[in-house]
Amino acid sequence: MLKSFLAFSLCITCMGGVYAAETEREPFDDRYCTTCHGADGRGNEGVQAPRLAGMEPWYLRRQLENFRADRRGVHPQDREGIAMRPMATKLSDESIDDIIDWVGSWEYVPAEATIEGGDPARGRGLYGGCAVCHGDSAQGNESLGAPALAGQNDWYLVTQLKNFMAGYRGAHPDDTYGAQMRTMVNTLRNEAGIINVVSYINTLSR
Amino acid sequence: MSKQVTRREFLNLLSAAGGTAAALKAGSALGLLPHTAQAASMDLLAAGAANRKVAILGAGISGLTVAYELSKVGYECTILESSHRPGGRIFTVRHGDLIDEIGNRHYCEFDDEPHMYFNAGAARIPSTHRNLLAYCKELNIDLEIFINENKTSYVQDPALLGGKPIRNIDYTTHSRGFLAELLAKSLNAGEMDQPFTDQEAETLMGMVRSFGSLDEDDLYKGSFRAGYAAGGFLEHGVQKDIIAFRDLLQTQMGRQLLSANEGDTGPILLQAVGGMDKITEGFTKHVGHQIRYRSMVNSVEVKEDGVDISYDQDGSRHLLQADFCFNCIPSHLMTGISNNFPSQYVDALKYIRRGNAYKAAFQAKERFWEKDDIYGGISWMNNPSNQIWYPSSGIHKEKGILLAAYDFGDGSFHTAMTHEERIEAHLSDGEKIHPNYRNQVEKPITVAWHRMNHMLGCSARWQRNPSGWTHEEEELYRALQQPVNGRHYMIGDQVSMHSAWQESAVMSAQWAMTDMDRRLRA
Ligand SMILES: Cc1cc2nc3c(=O)[nH]c(=O)nc-3n(C[C@H](O)[C@H](O)[C@H](O)COP(=O)(O)OP(=O)(O)OC[C@H]3O[C@@H](n4cnc5c(N)ncnc54)[C@H](O)[C@@H]3O)c2cc1C
Numbered sequence: 001m002l003k004s005f006l007a008f009s010l011c012i013t014c015m016g017g018v019y020a021a022e023t024e025r026e027p028f029d030d031r032y033c034t035t036c037h038g039a040d041g042r043g044n045e046g047v048q049a050p051r052l053a054g055m056e057p058w059y060l061r062r063q064l065e066n067f068r069a070d071r072r073g074v075h076p077q078d079r080e081g082i083a084m085r086p087m088a089t090k091l092s093d094e095s096i097d098d099i100i101d102w103v104g105s106w107e108y109v110p111a112e113a114t115i116e117g118g119d120p121a122r123g124r125g126l127y128g129g130c131a132v133c134h135g136d137s138a139q140g141n142e143s144l145g146a147p148a149l150a151g152q153n154d155w156y157l158v159t160q161l162k163n164f165m166a167g168y169r170g171a172h173p174d175d176t177y178g179a180q181m182r183t184m185v186n187t188l189r190n191e192a193g194i195i196n197v198v199s200y201i202n203t204l205s206r
Numbered sequence: 207m208s209k210q211v212t213r214r215e216f217l218n219l220l221s222a223a224g225g226t227a228a229a230l231k232a233g234s235a236l237g238l239l240p241h242t243a244q245a246a247s248m249d250l251l252a253a254g255a256a257n258r259k260v261a262i263l264g265a266g267i268s269g270l271t272v273a274y275e276l277s278k279v280g281y282e283c284t285i286l287e288s289s290h291r292p293g294g295r296i297f298t299v300r301h302g303d304l305i306d307e308i309g310n311r312h313y314c315e316f317d318d319e320p321h322m323y324f325n326a327g328a329a330r331i332p333s334t335h336r337n338l339l340a341y342c343k344e345l346n347i348d349l350e351i352f353i354n355e356n357k358t359s360y361v362q363d364p365a366l367l368g369g370k371p372i373r374n375i376d377y378t379t380h381s382r383g384f385l386a387e388l389l390a391k392s393l394n395a396g397e398m399d400q401p402f403t404d405q406e407a408e409t410l411m412g413m414v415r416s417f418g419s420l421d422e423d424d425l426y427k428g429s430f431r432a433g434y435a436a437g438g439f440l441e442h443g444v445q446k447d448i449i450a451f452r453d454l455l456q457t458q459m460g461r462q463l464l465s466a467n468e469g470d471t472g473p474i475l476l477q478a479v480g481g482m483d484k485i486t487e488g489f490t491k492h493v494g495h496q497i498r499y500r501s502m503v504n505s506v507e508v509k510e511d512g513v514d515i516s517y518d519q520d521g522s523r524h525l526l527q528a529d530f531c532f533n534c535i536p537s538h539l540m541t542g543i544s545n546n547f548p549s550q551y552v553d554a555l556k557y558i559r560r561g562n563a564y565k566a567a568f569q570a571k572e573r574f575w576e577k578d579d580i581y582g583g584i585s586w587m588n589n590p591s592n593q594i595w596y597p598s599s600g601i602h603k604e605k606g607i608l609l610a611a612y613d614f615g616d617g618s619f620h621t622a623m624t625h626e627e628r629i630e631a632h633l634s635d636g637e638k639i640h641p642n643y644r645n646q647v648e649k650p651i652t653v654a655w656h657r658m659n660h661m662l663g664c665s666a667r668w669q670r671n672p673s674g675w676t677h678e679e680e681e682l683y684r685a686l687q688q689p690v691n692g693r694h695y696m697i698g699d700q701v702s703m704h705s706a707w708q709e710s711a712v713m714s715a716q717w718a719m720t721d722m723d724r725r726l727r728a
Contacts, residue, residue: 025302025304025313026290026291026303026304028304028306028311032308032659034502034542035288035308035539035659035660035662036308036542036662037542038541038542038543039503039504039505039542039543039544040504040544042542042544043542044538044539044541044542045541045542045556046537046538046539046540046541046542046555046556046560047538047539047541047542047560047662049542082622083656083657086308086309086310086624086657087308087309087657088309089309090309
C-alpha cells in the first residue's frame with residue numbers, strides 16, 4: 001500500500017516537472033500606463049488619472065522618479081498619488097526612458113472642461129502669481145521646472161492644488177519643486193480660489 | 207431589558223402589516239410566483255446577409271456569451287481583449303500563471319496539480335443562477351458542491367474569550383440558545399392568548415424551543431448540537447461547556463456569521479470542477495478563435511449603420527468595423543476611451559463607482575485543517591484578512607490551496623501594502639486560528655482587484671446610498687442599458703442591478719441580444 005502510494009506520487013512529481021519545463025511563462029512589459037490614463041494617455045476621469053499626452057518629458061521623468069523614490073504619493077490623504085506610487089515603484093531607468101518615448105508618441109489633445117461654478121475673471125487675477133513660472137498662457141517653462149497647465153484635465157488640477165494646499169503633496173524634504181508649489185499655492189487662499197484659477201486656465205490654450 | 211413584546215407587535219407580525227413586506231396570501235401572489243421558470247433560452251433570428259458583423263469588446267463572460275449565442279445563428283464575431291487571457295474577473299490561478307496586478311506582478315508557484323488552483327475572482331455559483339447554470343450544462347462543464355458554511359470551522363475575534371478561536375458551531379449553538387430563551391420568556395409572559403390561537407402559540411413555541419435547543423423549562427443549558435467535549439460514540443457523550451451569553455456579546459461577528467449563508471451565498475452553492483475558468487474554457491472551445499488578445503480598444507465611434515472600433519495590438523493601430531458592438535469593458539475604463547456616446551450615456555458611465563476587493567491565497571504543505579475536522583467552508587476572523595477558505599475540492603490529498611484573505615467590501619487596507627507586507631499580515635492574522643500556520647503554508651499569491659491590469663476594480667457600484675436606488679440612479683441605469691443608435695450595447699454585470707455575479711453578466715448579454723434581435727425583426 002505504502003509502496004504503491006510512493007510510486008504514484010513520484011510519477012505525479014515527474015509529470016509536473018516536465019509540464020512546468022514545457023510551459024512558457026506569460027511575458028509582460030511596463031507599458032501599462034493606458035490602463036489608467038486612458039486611450040493615448042488622454043486622461044480618465046473614471047479613475048482620476050490625468051492626461052499624459054503632451055506632458056513634457058522632463059516633467060514626466062521627474063514625477064515618475066518622485067513616485068519611485070517615495071517623494072510623492074505617500075501621504076495617506078493623497079488618494080490618487082497613493083494609487084500611482086506602486087505603479088512606479090518597480091520601474092527601472094530603462095522602463096522610465098521607454099515610457100517617456102512612448103508617451104511622446106501620443107498626440108496632444110487638450111482635455112475638455114468639466115468643472116462648474118468657477119469665476120474665470122477672478123481666476124485671471126489669481127493666475128498672475130502662477131504665470132511667473134508656468135507662463136502667461138500656462139504653457140509651462142522647462143528652465144523653471146514648471147509644467148504646462150493648459151489642456152490638462154481640470155479635475156486633476158483641482159485635486160493637485162488642494163493637495164499642495166493641504167500638504168498632501170510637496171511635503172517631502174527632497175521635493176524642491178513641490179516645496180515651491182506649496183508656498184505659491186497659498187496665494188489662491190482657499191478652495192474657491194482654486195476653482196476660479198482652474199476655470200481661468202480652462203480658457204487658455206497652448 | 208424586561209420589556210415585553212406587545213400585543214400590537216404580535217398583531218402586526220401576524221398580518222405582516224407592520225413591516226414593509228407584503229403578506230403572501232394563498233391564491234394571490236403565491237399563485238404568481240415565477241420560480242418554476244426555466245433559464246432564458248435564446249431564440250434569435252439567423253443572421254441575414256447584411257448586419258452580420260459583430261464586434262465584442264472584452265472577453266468577460268458577458269462578451270463570451272454574446273459570441274457564443276450569435277455565432278450559433280450565423281453572425282461573424284470578433285472579440286477584442288486587452289489582456290493576455292479570457293474571462294476577466296473569472297480568474298483561476300494555477301502553477302506558472304501571471305498575476306497581472308500593476309505594481310505587483312508575480313507568477314503563481316503552486317504545485318502543478320489539478321486541484322491546486324485558486325479562484326481569485328468568481329468562486330461561487332448559487333443554485334438559483336439558472337442562466338449561468340444552463341450554460342454550464344450546455345457546455346458540459348463539470349460542477350461540484352461549493353462548501354460555504356462549515357460549522358466546524360472557526361470564529362476568532364480578540365474581543366471574544368481573549369482571542370481564543372472557537373468553533374462556528376459553538377458560537378451559533380449558544381447564540382441561538384440564548385436568543386430562543388429570551389424569546390420564549392417574552393412569549394410566555396401572558397401576552398399570547400389574544401393574538402394567537404392555541405395551536406399557533408403551540409407551533410410558535412415549538413419552533414422557538416427547537417431553534418435554540420431549549421429544555422422543558424424553556425431554558426438554554428447547552429446542547430449536544432455543539433458536539434461533545436468527550437465520548438459520544440462508544441461512551442456517553444459529555445456536553446461542552448456553555449460560552450456565557452455576555453461573552454458572546456463581546457464580538458460583533460454574529461451579524462456576519464448569521465447572514466453569511468443566506469441570500470446569494472446560501473446553500474446550495476456550486477463551483478466548476480478544477481477551477482471557475484473551466485466555464486470560460488467551455489465558451490472558448492466554441493469561440494476562442496474569435497478572440498484577439500492583447501488588443502486594447504482605443505476608440506469607439508457609433509455611426510448611423512454600425513460601429514467603428516480602433517484598437518492597439520502588437521504596437522500598431524487597427525480598425526474594426528462592425529454592424530453591432532457589445533461592450534463589457536468596465537465603465538471606469540470606458541470613460542478613458544475615446545467615444546461619441548450621447549451625454550447621458552457618458553454620465554451613466556461616469557456615475558458608476560468601482561468596488562475594491564482583495565483576495566490572497568497560500569499553498570498549504572499539508573491539509574492540516576482536515577486533521578482538525580474541517581472539510582471546506584470558511585473560518586471568520588475579526589481582522590483585516592477576515593476569512594480563511596478551506597478548499598471544497600481535493601479532499602484527503604496531500605496539499606491544498608487556502609484562501610488567506612478576502613475583503614469584498616473595502617480591500618484598500620491590503621491593496622495599499624507591498625506584496626511582502628500583505629503576506630506577513632495574512633500569516634499573523636491566520637496564526638491566531640491555526641497556531642502553526644506560518645510553517646504550514648507557502649507560495650503566496652495576492653490579488654488586489656483595484657490594481658489588476660485592464661480591470662482596476664471588482665464590480666460596479668451604482669448605489670451611493672445603502673437605503674436603495676435613487677430615481678436618478680435608476681434613470682442612468684436604464685439609459686446605459688439602452689443601445690446607442692441601436693448599434694452599441696454596454697453589457698456585463700455593470701449593466702444590472704445585481705453586480706458582482708456572473709449570472710448578472712450573462713443576463714445583461716442576453717438582454718442586449720434579445721433587444722438587437724427584436725429591432726432586426728421589427
Ligand atoms: C473578487 C471577486 C469575487 C467574485 N465572486 C463571484 C462569485 O463568487 N460568483 C459569481 O458569480 N461572481 C463573482 N464575481 C463577479 C464575476 O466575476 C463578474 O460578475 C463577471 O465575471 C463579470 O463578467 P463581465 O462579462 O461583466 O466582464 P469582466 O469579467 O469584467 O470582463 C471585462 C473584460 O474587458 C477587458 N478589457 C478591459 N479594458 C479593455 C480594453 N480597453 N479593450 C479590450 N478589452 C478590455 C478586460 O480585460 C476583461 O477581460 C466576483 C468578482 C470578483 C472580482
